[in-house]
Amino acid sequence: MTSAKPKRVINMEEFGRQLARRRAELGITDADIPRNSGTRRTESKKALLKAIKDAGGNW
Structure with missing residues (x-):
């Protein structure tokens, strides 16, 4: 069974x-x-996570 309502698309940039x-x-x-x-x-x-840190990232 599928939903009759269309799914709303969320713009992640705007959400952020x-x-x-x-x-x-x-x-x-x-x-x-x-x-x-x-x-x-x-x-x-x-x-x-170690590789991210070693590359200068901060997780």
């Missing part, structure tokens, strides 16, 4: 702008959002 604007209005910063502890990360995910 709306989200940033709302976070600014509420005074929410990245420091307010808890990071994942990473206790259940796979070895491949750990390697990926």
Whole structure:
């Protein structure tokens, strides 16, 4: 069975702008959002995050 209603397409660029604007209005910063502890990360995910860090990224 399929839905009779057409699915709404979300423009991710606009969504990002709306989200940033709302976070600014509420005074929410990245420091307010808890990071994942990473206790259940796979070895491949750990390697990926290390490669990002080694390349100068900040994940």
